Structure formats: C-alpha cells, structure tokens
Amino acid sequence: MAHADAAADFAAHCASCHGEGRLGGTGPALIPETLGRVKGLDQVIAHGRPATQMAGFGDVLSAEQITGLVDFIKAPVAQIPDWDAARIEASREMAADYAPAPAPVFKADPMNITLVVETGDHHVSVLDGDTFDVLDRFATPYAVHGGPKFSPDGRYVFIMSRDGWVQKYDIWSLREVGRVRAGLNSRNIAMSHDGQWLAVANYLPQTLTILSTATLEPVKVIEVEARDGTPSRVSAVYQAPQRKSFILALKDAPEIWEVATDPEAGPFYDGYVHTFEKGGTEAFGAQEGLFARRRIRTEEPLDDFFFDPDYKNLIGTNREGTKGVVINLISGGKVAELPLPGMPHLGSGITWDRNGHKVMATPHLDEGVLSVIDMTDWSLVKQIRTNGPGFFLRSHETSPHVWADVFFGPHKDEVHIIDKQTLEIVATLNPAPGKTVAHTEFTRDGRYALVSIWEDDGAVVVYDAKTLKEVRRLPMKKPSGKYNVWNKITFSDGTSH
Numbered sequence: 001m002a003h004a005d006a007a008a009d010f011a012a013h014c015a016s017c018h019g020e021g022r023l024g025g026t027g028p029a030l031i032p033e034t035l036g037r038v039k040g041l042d043q044v045i046a047h048g049r050p051a052t053q054m055a056g057f058g059d060v061l062s063a064e065q066i067t068g069l070v071d072f073i074k075a076p077v078a079q080i081p082d083w084d085a086a087r088i089e090a091s092r093e094m095a096a097d098y099a100p101a102p103a104p105v106f107k108a109d110p111m112n113i114t115l116v117v118e119t120g121d122h123h124v125s126v127l128d129g130d131t132f133d134v135l136d137r138f139a140t141p142y143a144v145h146g147g148p149k150f151s152p153d154g155r156y157v158f159i160m161s162r163d164g165w166v167q168k169y170d171i172w173s174l175r176e177v178g179r180v181r182a183g184l185n186s187r188n189i190a191m192s193h194d195g196q197w198l199a200v201a202n203y204l205p206q207t208l209t210i211l212s213t214a215t216l217e218p219v220k221v222i223e224v225e226a227r228d229g230t231p232s233r234v235s236a237v238y239q240a241p242q243r244k245s246f247i248l249a250l251k252d253a254p255e256i257w258e259v260a261t262d263p264e265a266g267p268f269y270d271g272y273v274h275t276f277e278k279g280g281t282e283a284f285g286a287q288e289g290l291f292a293r294r295r296i297r298t299e300e301p302l303d304d305f306f307f308d309p310d311y312k313n314l315i316g317t318n319r320e321g322t323k324g325v326v327i328n329l330i331s332g333g334k335v336a337e338l339p340l341p342g343m344p345h346l347g348s349g350i351t352w353d354r355n356g357h358k359v360m361a362t363p364h365l366d367e368g369v370l371s372v373i374d375m376t377d378w379s380l381v382k383q384i385r386t387n388g389p390g391f392f393l394r395s396h397e398t399s400p401h402v403w404a405d406v407f408f409g410p411h412k413d414e415v416h417i418i419d420k421q422t423l424e425i426v427a428t429l430n431p432a433p434g435k436t437v438a439h440t441e442f443t444r445d446g447r448y449a450l451v452s453i454w455e456d457d458g459a460v461v462v463y464d465a466k467t468l469k470e471v472r473r474l475p476m477k478k479p480s481g482k483y484n485v486w487n488k489i490t491f492s493d494g495t496s497h
Helices: 002-013 041-047 063-074 085-091 485-489
Strands: 113-118 123-128 134-139 156-160 165-170 175-181 185-191 197-204 207-212 218-223 234-240 245-250 255-260 293-297 303-307 313-317 324-328 334-338 350-354 357-363 369-374 379-385 401-405 415-419 425-429 437-442 448-453 458-464 470-476 479-484
Touching (some): 041 063, 085 175, 085 218, 123 470, 156 185, 207 255, 245 303, 401 437, 448 470
Antiparallel strands (some): 113 123, 113 479, 156 165, 165 175, 185 197, 197 207, 197 234, 234 245, 245 255, 255 293, 303 313, 350 357, 369 379, 415 425, 437 448, 448 458, 458 470
C-alpha cells in the first residue's frame, strides 16, 4: 500500500517534470542509474534545489510521504529502453518537403541573426539583429535545454531538449531540416571544430552520442565508464576548437574525457607506457584517430567547465560547489585551486582584457557575488558584491561594461552594469519591476543589448548598449536564452561557449 501511495504522489507531483516512467522530462530521470550517489533526497523533495526549477513540496507532502517518495525513486524501474544506435536511427525524422535555399530568403544580415528560445510554449523566434523584426517563429522539441549550437558558417542551428531530441534548422531557408532522439535524458550538445559532428551529452543512457550534422545519423555511441568500470552520467560536453576535440565533464567519475574530432589524433593510453626503446610501444588501452578518447584523471569529479580563450586550461567546480580547480589540458595536471565558495556558475563565465591581463568573471548561485580571476596567475582580483545571486554574465568586445542579472531573491528584476576596468557597478536597470530579468545578449556589432523578462507573459527588451536606454520591447513567451550567430561562431569574449 505504501508503494502504491508513493506512486500516486509521484504521478501527482513529480511526473509532469520527471516523466511518468521516471525517465526524465524537463527534470532529470529519477532512477537508481542516474541518482548515483545523490544524498539528502528527502531534503531536496521538501525544500527544492537552489538555482534549478525544482520546487519544494514540504508544505504539501508529509514527512512520511516524502520518505515514501525517496524509497520509490530509489527502486529500479521495470525496464529502461536500450537506446542504442539502432533506436536512435529509427527515431530520425527528416522533413520531406525541405529544400535548402541557395541564399538567405530574407534581407537581414545572416551573421547578425539572434535566436530567442521561448520556453513558455516551446518555440524559437528568429530576430533580425538590426531591426529586431521577427523573421520566423518555429516549434521546438519539448523543454529545450542548453544553448543551441551553430554550424561554423552560421547557416544551421542545432537545438536539444531535455528528453534527448536534437533538431536541425536552416536559418537561411527558415525551415526545419529534421530531428532525431539522441538520448532519453540529455544535458547539452557541442559542435566539432569542422562542423561535421554534433556530440550529445546524456544522463540516460550514460553515453555520449555523436551525430552527423549533415544527416543527423548516429555515427558513434560511446558508453561512458570510469577507468574502474563505474558507469557515469555526462554532465556536459564542450567544443575545444583549437584542440580539435570534445571535452566531457563526468558526473560520477574523477575523470575528464577528451574525445578527438581529428582523424590524426592520438594515440592515447589508458595504462602505463613501459618501453624506452626508440619507436617501440608497450602500453595498454591505446586509442587513436577520430573519436579516440583520452582520460584525464582528477582528484574528484569536476563539473560546469570554463575554458581560457586558447583552450589550454579549464576551470571546473567540485561537487560541493566550494572551489574552482584549474586543469591544464596539455599535461592533464592540476594548475591551481581557486577559492570560489557559494557555488560558482562557471558555465556562465566570460573573459575580457584588463590592465594588460586576461581576466574571467563568474557569478555565484548561492550568494550575491561575482568573482573576478586573473587568468595569468589564477589569483582572485576582486569579489564584486551584488544585490543577490545571479545566473548569467554577458558582454561584448566593443562594450566597456559587463551585464549581470540578479536572478535569485527579491532583486530578481534587476540587471547590474559593471565597468570592466574599475570593477564597480555603474548602473542598475529594472526593466520589469517584480518580474525575473535575466540573460543578456549583444548584437553582432555590440550596439544593442537584449535582456529577457523571464515570464510566460515576458518580453525581450532591447537597450542601446552605450546610453543604457530602452529602444524596443518584444513580447515573448518566457524567453530564456538568446544567441547571436556571429558572437557564437566567433567565440566572442563576452559570451559563454
């Protein structure tokens, strides 16, 4: 009876986000294979999780009901689909009436197109970056998650949903090309340096799926296991263009993976190389060529990566979100530890030049602080106090300012404007009092800054980036991320990658 009651509670309170079969939806899968070593599930259910959409249910569920739910989601499900390459291929749907246009079907600058993800009704609006007219508005898979990725020429964009669907859209033609389900519960996608391959990071199954960007066909599905055989979810996958590789953050293993997108890569060895003989090889676990994997061992699992501009070093956070760890991708060794308490959100970090040094800044999800780090010696330059924890930072090469939202807390309707050189807040904007305001994106030339009012009856507010005056307001359905083609394909210092 208790199990039946817990199942009913799950259906009533959890299934809309985590799926009726517990295999994930807008929220992650709630099964033993993906819960891993998560502790304090009762507290998460009662009080929610900060910086996520997970609300607390302590006011509607009793302690006994919460205990029952914990036992329920820890129990194995009857069957998890074996989502292999054959299943992925069977899900592939290409638009039968699609034909690529020989040139853009609009007059706008194709390099200054900005996509707005509207999570309120699962659509994307295509904006002219000069006039801000909406050129198209197309439906996406359910619950888009992570940033869209553009082909290197800016013509195509790939969009992923939490339930593993990947959609390909032709910006020139303003048409969907097709879609495929690359996983059951997925985290994000990354584009290879040459635009040929798209990698999909999966929580369920615990794999990395690599798709052909031309056809969306699966070309490789890599089972993700630590060196000791422990399966691991993939927290995220990143493109490292200068290294011609994908970089993987593993949720459940003290390793970083690098997967080559260069046919000449490797060899990479899992074991020891013993021989000193010239030209000799005596080693274990060698991989080489396209999609060869290299393991970089770490002291603990690291997540939420940020890279320096030449992709020689990455910064990751530990599971507790109390520090940053700098790993050199060439040697695989730890370079430094950074004192970054308060759950730094490195994935939203940005870089700029200050006093002859390259610096990076990151918001903290648990406190009203922005940390600024000198990337020359990894020293802490300053912690900028804000009116509450923020989620996103943005800037542009032409702008003297960093735009920082205050996503959490009573000041969620504010955006701080910070001078890049003095590191002082010089203005605070409030475009929609009482509503959540977040995520700035700039146009190609940096002239305008676009800010989201993150509500179902929200809007994109366009500001003159120099005068900080509003010039236009576009009604939108909970606009979350905004992505300018040029800024993304050129890896602008002011945007996350």
